[in-house]
Amino acid sequence: MLSARQETILEIIQHNSPITGQHIASRLHVTRAALRSDLAILTMLGLVDARPKVGYFFTGRQAREFPLNAMAEMTVASCLSQPVVVGTDTSAYDAVIALFTEDAGTVFVGDNNILAGVVSRKDLLKTAMGGNDLRTLPVRMVMTPVSKIIYITAAEKVLAAAQRLLAYEIDCLPVVQRIHDEADTDKKELKIIGRISKTNITRIFAECVSGRRI
Amino acid sequence: MLSARQETILEIIQHNSPITGQHIASRLHVTRAALRSDLAILTMLGLVDARPKVGYFFTGRQAREFPLNAMAEMTVASCLSQPVVVGTDTSAYDAVIALFTEDAGTVFVGDNNILAGVVSRKDLLKTAMGGNDLRTLPVRMVMTPVSKIIYITAAEKVLAAAQRLLAYEIDCLPVVQRIHDEADTDKKELKIIGRISKTNITRIFAECVSGRRI
Missing domain, CATH: 3.10.580.10 (CBS-domain)
Known part of the structure; x- marks a missing residue:
């Protein structure tokens, strides 16, 4: 199951491809950093695609089972928190x-x-x-x-x-x-x-x- | 890659099936609790099989990619630590x-x-x-x-x-x-x-x- 927020993000991308992470964030009234892990999950599930300097695309693909090797490929950049x-x-x-x-x-x-x-x-x-x-x-x-x-x-x-x-x-x-x-x-x-x-x-x-x- | 300890445990089970968790633990000079997560991993990888009141068997199967739904099925019992x-x-x-x-x-x-x-x-x-x-x-x-x-x-x-x-x-x-x-x-x-x-x-x-x- 996607979380409610992941569903919302997916819907925004579906109707506005390509759209930057910053634009998705402003629509949801959250920071870009707050979306990082949701976008990483959606990308790895194959539901959206990201192109540098362009933004996020809806792939139209069906979600496939989350592959373990996608977990192995996740970088720290995709899920870090703000430091204190x-x-x-x-x-x-x-x-x-x-x-x-x-x-x-x-x-x-x-x-x-x-x-x-x-x-x-x-x-x-x-x-x-x-x-x-x-x-x-x-x-x-x-x-x-x-x-x-x-x-x-x-x-x-x-x-x-x-x-x-x-x-x-x-x-x-x-x-x-x-x-x-x-x-x-x-x-x-x-x-x-x-x-x-x-x-x-x-x-x-x-x-x-x-x-x-x- | 299996850890060195998981390889050792696998070898012990391979040559001594069926063998209880307690017997594997005594051979390695560790507690039964210390082996719990290694045995859970080996079982879920399909390399060994466990039968209640009998012990662990070597399945002879090739390791398959660790399936995500096996992660979803893991119980707390398989990985809990000793309480303080x-x-x-x-x-x-x-x-x-x-x-x-x-x-x-x-x-x-x-x-x-x-x-x-x-x-x-x-x-x-x-x-x-x-x-x-x-x-x-x-x-x-x-x-x-x-x-x-x-x-x-x-x-x-x-x-x-x-x-x-x-x-x-x-x-x-x-x-x-x-x-x-x-x-x-x-x-x-x-x-x-x-x-x-x-x-x-x-x-x-x-x-x-x-x-x-x-």
Whole structure:
């Protein structure tokens, strides 16, 4: 079964091909990012087709059973979530607040979206238990520094993300883009562009398995 | 690709059919529970067959592509993890210790494995932030009480577990068995028999998708 939103998107594409993701998003009053996983599902089910710089087409094809190899081909780009980022001067206390406000399990630390560290509920709970005053403690004293962070790029497969989350026993990976400094080629920075967590993988599992018959 | 352990298990079954899960576990020096998901994968790939009270057989069949409808049929029983349970008289501090010791995201509260509550990293972090002394605070003051707990039974599908985790925005479900009190038929108790989390779902996703060709 397609979700109600997937049905609506399919209908919009059917009557307006070609149409850009941005136009579909404005019709539904949501952001482009919010549609990403629905569009990925519809494309992989063979119901719609996407052409770069043109938009989405209705294929007229019947839905076929969702193939497992389509799951294997899904990229991180198709299902990443918006990252929660706090600056390096933030207190551990304000990092907890950001975590609760966004209901995220993990907060990234960085200025201008350049990754400096990652801090999880577990790190913050451990720190709070240690009797520290979180209001005066900078988050950079608690975070895992960038040199030790496990990350992923948007072009990698969701399967690689799942395997990395399991291998390193973490809940969330920063999705990054490697940036090379032209003045100093040895210096590499990681720009934060999203996050992918066990929640995203659980959602893909549920959508692919339940959406297999339409 | 099968994992090295799945290959080993397959070889053991091939040369010793029928063999019980318990016997396979002793040969590998692991617990029966540790083999559950590998055996489920091998069974669903059609490589082995299981008969109740007899054991596992080698089918001699060639592996076929892992079918998505086999994923849809997987039950919670085939992939649940051992629960982490603390007694109702435990302090919030000792609940945190149990959580870190077992590296779990959620701890169940109950006596004699009868579910009384659930407490998560998030609950404990919130409590620690509130300036409470966790050493003197009983965990039952922090937990979500059983009347409000979302749970699942072992016979339900993994898909239902994934959908429930997403719908209620939680990381982990207690897997329970409903127990009826013969003296008081209105009284229902939930016996804790395991847990299923987004980690389990992520593992199934990774195993099914990567294990599709052998």
